[in-house]
Amino acid sequence: MRRRDVLIAAVAVIYTGFLLYAGGMKFIVLSAVLYAPGSALYFWARREQGMKLFDRTSDLVIFVLACIGAMVGIYWIATGYIVL
Numbered sequence: 001m002r003r004r005d006v007l008i009a010a011v012a013v014i015y016t017g018f019l020l021y022a023g024g025m026k027f028i029v030l031s032a033v034l035y036a037p038g039s040a041l042y043f044w045a046r047r048e049q050g051m052k053l054f055d056r057t058s059d060l061v062i063f064v065l066a067c068i069g070a071m072v073g074i075y076w077i078a079t080g081y082i083v084l
Helices: 002-023 025-048 057-079
Strands: none
Touching: 002 025, 025 057
8 A cells, every 4th residue: 555655646746847847937936935834833833842843954954955046036026036
């Protein structure tokens, strides 16, 4: 059963990645803007559980990339480079 769940999750991740790629840079950056509030909720939940924020270095790297993307997206929206 676990192998089936992992396969379904892998297909979903690949499909989501393809959709972001097909949408172009505009939608990748906008999705990063939407992920930013989710990161705040993640921090809150980890702190409530008394756990470390990041278990692995790769988690920190992904978080930093998402934050950079969110900042770029907010800047592009503010300057009119992206029109919603």
